[in-house]
Amino acid sequence: MKKRDSAKGARYGMVIDLDRCTGCGTCTIACAAENNVSVLYDESDKTRNINWLKIYMLTNGKAFPHTEVVYLPRPCMQCGNPPCVPVCPATATTNDSDDGIVSQIYTRCIGCRYCMAACPYHARDFNWFDPAFPKGMDRYLSPEVSPRMRGVVEKCSFCHHRLMSAKSKAYFEGRRDLREDEYIPACVEACPTQAITFGDLNNPKHRVSELIKNPSAFRLLERLGTEPKVYYLTTKDWMRRMADNYLQGESKKEGNRPEKKNG
Amino acid sequence: MEFSRRNFIKFFAGGIGGTLVSPLPWKLIDDIAIWTQNWSWVPLPGRGKFSTVNSVCTLCSGGCGIEVRKVGNRVVKIEGRRNYPVNQGALCPLGMAGQQILYNEGIRWKAPMKRVGPRGSQEWEEITWDEALNGLATKIRGLRNEGNPEKLAGIDGNHSRSTVALLIKRLFDAIGSPNYLGMPREEDTHAMAAFLMQGTNGPVAYDLENSDFILSFGCPLLDGWGAPGRMMSAWGQVAGDKPSTRPFLAHIDQRASRTALKADQWLAPFPGTEAALAMGIAHVLIREKRYSKEFVDDCTFGFADWFDAQGHGHKGFANIVLKKYSPQIVENITGIKKSIVIELARRFASSHAPIALTGRGKGLLPGSVYEFMAVHALNALAGRINKSGGVLVAHDLPLAPWPDAEYDTVATDGLKRERLDRAGTPRYPFTRSLIHTFSEAVNSSQSSPVDILLISSANPVFTIPDSKSLIEALDKIPFIVSFSPFKDETSLMADLILPDHTYLEKMEDVPRPTGVQYPLFALSQPAVKPLYRTRHSGDVIISLAQRIGGTIAESFQWNSFEETLKGRVKGLYQLGQGQIAYDGSEPVWKRLDKKSGLTPVYSSFESMWEALRETGCWYVPSHTFGTWSEIFQTPSKKFEFFSSNIELALKTYSKGKSLDDALADVGILARGDEVYMPHYEELKSRADEKEYPLLLVPIELINLASGWIGNPPFLNKTLFDHQLRKDDLFVEVNPKTASTHGLQEGSKAVLKSRTGELTVRVHVFHGAMPGVVFIPLGLGHTAYDRYLKGKGVNPYEIIDPTEDPLSGQSVWWNTRVTMVKI
Ligand code: SF4
Ligand code: SF4
Ligand code: SF4
Secondary structure, rough: OOOHHHHOOOOOEEEOOOOOOOOHHHHHHHHHHHHOOOOOOOOOOOOOOOOEEEEEEEEEEOOOOOOOOOEEEEEEOOOOOOOOOOOOOOOOOOOOOOOOOOOOOOOOOOOOHHHOOOHHOOOEEEEEOOOOOOHHHHHOOOOOOOOOOOOEEOOOOOOOOHHHHHHHHHHOOOOOOOOOOOOOHHHHOOOOOEEEEEEEOOOOOOHHHHOOOOOEEEOOOEEEEOOOOOEEEEEOOHHHHHHOOOOOOOHHHOOOOOOOOOO | OOOOOHHHHHHHHHHHHHHHHHHHHHHHHHHHHHHHHHOOOOOOOOOOEEEEEEEOOOOOOOOOOEEEEOOOOOOEEEOOOOOOOOOOOOOOHHOOOOOOHHOOHEEEOOEEEEEOOOOOOOOEOOOHHHHHHHHHHHHHHHHHOOOOHHEEEEOOOOOOHHHHHHHHHHHHHHHOOOEEEEEHHHHHHHHHHHHHHHHOOOOOEEOHHOOOOEEOOOOOOOOOOHHHHHHHHHHHHHOOOOOOOEEEEEEEEOEHHHHHOOEEEEEEEOOOOHHHHOOOHHHHHHOOOOOOOOHHHHHHOOOOOEEOOOOEEOOOOOHHHHHHHHHHHHHHHHHHHHHHHHHHHHHHHHOEEEEEEEEOOOOOOEEEHHHHHHHHHHHHHHOEEOOOOOOOOOOOOOOOOOOOOOOHHHHHHHHHOOOOEEEEOEOOOOOOOHHHHHHHHHOOOOOOOOEEEEEEEEOHHHOOOOHHHHHHHHHHOOEEEEOOOOOOOHHHHHHEEOOOOOOOOOOOOOEEEOOOOOOOEEEEOOOOOOOOOOOOOOOHHHHHHHHHHHHHHHHHOOOOOHHHHHHHHHHHHHHHOOOOOOOOOOOHHHHHOOOOOOOOOOHHHHHHHHHHHOOEEEHHHHHOOOOOOOOOOOOOOOOOOHHHHHHHHHHHHHHHHHHHHHHHHHHOOOHHHHOOOOOOOOOOOOOOOOOEEEEEEOOOOOOOOOOOOOHHHHHHHHOOOOOEOOEEEEEEOOOHHHOOOOOOOOEEEEEEEEOOOEEEEEEEEEOEEEOOOEOOOOOEEEOOOOEEEEOOOOOHOOOOOOEEOOOOOOOOEEEEEEEOOO
């Protein structure tokens, strides 16, 4: 295959509709099952457990019964300008591929966790322990994704192996481009309310390209300039305001959508 | 070359340069990384051929189509099938984690086991299936020889329409024991309400997708109610639409549940007052003449005042509702502003296809019969019964009946004896089974009236509100047999374990998944060969019957469970209608009144069976709306606001005593004609409100398994650390309530009810109604493995249930507690 200019390559991205998401957690589980994510006895230890796709619960803090809650699923943002990459001394995480996916190469990782400190989204988890599976459960491990070892960092890969197999399939069929539905990550496929849309942001025909034009689309901590490729949709202004940090007294208008007059 | 000093330096410097340029050191570092990381404790996933098996998830009775992904002979993942009509690709978190139920060695029984040490010592001996079944058959024969077949009792958690449940019931019939109990279900309450008002016995069928105004009285549509795959996929299909074009959802809930959060309108009446709100809406509909006059005049009984055959005058439903449930009165009872009640009623009446629905939890929690009736009365007033987008009157699938069971005299005599739980007797005339009265019967007699108890597909010690008295009863029952594949709380108390396969290892049926509005038969397939020496409970029942011998063996003339199931499916074939494949293009609910696609593609029964095994579904994409006169099977042949069946039942029960006494016994506070009609009954807790100021309400979360199946470890990943932290379970409390009780976020506190106490921590949450403590169900296991055992607490340990009037089912939502910071 001819090597492609990376600027013209694909730029895979995701749009998560928070108005649709019920926070059921099926995506988290699909991800863990697809990617051989290990389980701890104490999964409530959120500084030690591993969740490539973590769900956050946000509330508007209004008194009962005016309370609103938004569940926010957070995979790796697959930043276009990823802060985790340049800090890695072992070049274990890279962003030079022609698909825009920030890779994590476990066998290179030396466990220094600089990347974890650099990631503003807490998307990275460290293997503090040997990868544990309750007795007998190693039988469901998938050979498509290598299990990680103690001492390395791991994170969402946009189900890279699914891209690989889709590409090989296309290659064998003599095609160079993938159809929109050929490469779908496990969480996207699993979401029972179809809250997540996935595709190539460089391809105007893909639904994601259309969705990010939606005025209610935004990204997390946009002001940092990390250029996330995971977008969110919500009509709730209070939630959108939470998506970025502001100093006290600072105008919140600098978010990607001006605040409503009465909001 | 001479080796001068100069040359040496050159060589050395060149060497260093060369090494740096060469990949060698980098390669070495890389190798070190690999060597230090590749220890034997990193599991190596086995390789093999990739394949998939189409099946159906039977972890609940939701009937979701699943595609089981395999590598070699191992299951690696479960995915939802887009080409399955019920869930159209959606799965709930539990269904997604099913492989952990199959492969978790620590929670499974691997072979038939006999208890050898004292009960509870967990000393077991592995035995053969022959030994186990012959021993049990001999014991059952012994009971029959003594003329006491009723001393065999059973608690069955299988869906009441499933083939296994029917087989177990048939075994009890053939043996001659009336003491077969089903686990409590929400469907029981639905069935009672439908029977009392419509005289029908069919499954619940809400045509939600075709409705434009859904008025949900606490029915947790997006929190795991009904067929969760169907509900979530239905939400996904409309969530992106403009609010003006999608159904309007008004949801009644005391907590910001997932359903409440997605609803267009969220209303929070005081807990247990939902029926009053429904009656308030009825009041407005009647007062403003916004009800369907056509339906009410032609098809209902008891709406207007009437005279009975003896010439006694009776007050009609309209009369009572107008008098007793004005929006002001309703506001006083429920806390919902009268203007909102009026507005809701007008919206309900002016919608094109409104539907009012009730429901509780994930299907294993019964509701209150009068409340279900009150809500259903709204459907009748709006003429929404058996209308597209309304409550359909559904029938059981035309599965072929088995030949009648054979009864000898021991069996016929035994079946005449009264059930221990008194369900179906004049005291509980409409109820199928009651676990708490069963326990009471055992506990109150000198020696146990039950000698052998069979328990299948259920973990009642953990999942019922009054587990304490059940545990006491189990201690007293001499011989307990568990069919559970899992080392759950109940099976650990058994004497003999006859372990079933887990769901991915066997074939099972789900006739009419809960709530689905068209006829559908779901059939699962074994995705892998059984891992251990377990046996399908269906096969075990057949084999047991044959070993007992006599008429019992004659009633079970099958070679295998599959044969019995296949025999029933013949009935579907003979119907001459139905589809066995779904291509995912047009949802079935869109074609219910079109009468197209009915002609089957199969030409013989064998080809249908083969196809059914491949696709896992048979369905009829249509609903017979029928004419009113055929639909209602009540004594009046009409929809009854005044239930003649309640009147008949109370007449029987009050024989020899006054009606007042009878009503007091049955727990009905109302008097006069209201007794027979939908109305609001205040459910008094047994505890004093002053002494126990807070109300404890158990909740079910979609990402926490709370039924018979223990929560798999993957689901623990999705719990927030304000729900479970280390081993501490959090309860949700409103900030106001927290501050009056001196509680902060994370405080440890003791919850105390009349019957016990629990230590929990506090999550201060605006979304919780003040004065109510919300506690999740599903944790606090004392069995299973380290991933589940000892985490959190089981609310049922302090639930102080009262009886629901009329049905006698346990009311689990009105326990009063105190909460003290520690
Ligand atoms: S599966 Fe879908 S609905 Fe559930 S939490 Fe994930 S994104 Fe939200
Ligand atoms: S894209 Fe794949 S790896 Fe990333 S969160 Fe989703 S399932 Fe997990
Ligand atoms: S909803 Fe029920 S059937 Fe569907 S995946 Fe979950 S447990 Fe399985």
